[in-house]
Amino acid sequence: MQKRNLILIGFMGVGKSSVGKELSLMLKRELIDTDTYIEAKMRMSISEIFESFGEPYFRGLERELCQSLSERRSKIVATGGGIIKNADNIENLKQGGIIIYLKSYPENIAYNLRYDNSRPLLRVDNKLKKISELMAEREHYYNEYADIIIDVSNIGIRETLDRILGEVEVYENENQDN
Ligand code: S3P
Secondary structure: OOOOOOOOOOOOOOHHHHHHHHHHHHHHHHHHHHHHHHHHHHHOOOOHHHHOOHHHHHHHHHHHHHHOOOOOOOEEEEOOOOOHOOOOHHHHHHHHHHEEEEEHHHHHHHOOOOOOOOOHOOOOOOHHHHHOOOHHHHHHHOOOOOOOOEEEOOHHHHHHHHHHHHHHHHHHHHHOOO
């Protein structure tokens, strides 16, 4: 049976990729991690793509992938944090998908990413300030587009998975006909 895709959205460093991997194993559904997919297609890291072609080019690759995902079903999709910058992406992802927002706060995110240097947008002197600024720009999109919101700031991965599975079941029961 074709099932709705489970789409993880949220800021960088909240754990979308790790949660996506676990959900994929638990539910035996294919994982599509948009950053990993784009890196494999381009044979370059996200940082190299930003450096060589710029952010707009990367956003174009994200857009193409979201278009193709509108046709797919029964997948787990872990998105890059900026996917919400384009409303068409969300429209495409919502076709046959449940949008799950993993919510956290700038301080927690800065802590999670304290040793990380792989995010081109966060290669700045004051990471916390940059995260806070980007979050202020983006938070209302994450909230608005979400079908389910899970606050992951004070819980571990097991609890996150339990809550997602519980909320998805409720959502599926309430939306059986569409
Ligand atoms: C980005 C998030 C990154 C990656 C790119 C841009 C963003 O993905 O797509 O560095 O604009 O928030 P993660 O959310 O997986 O870190």
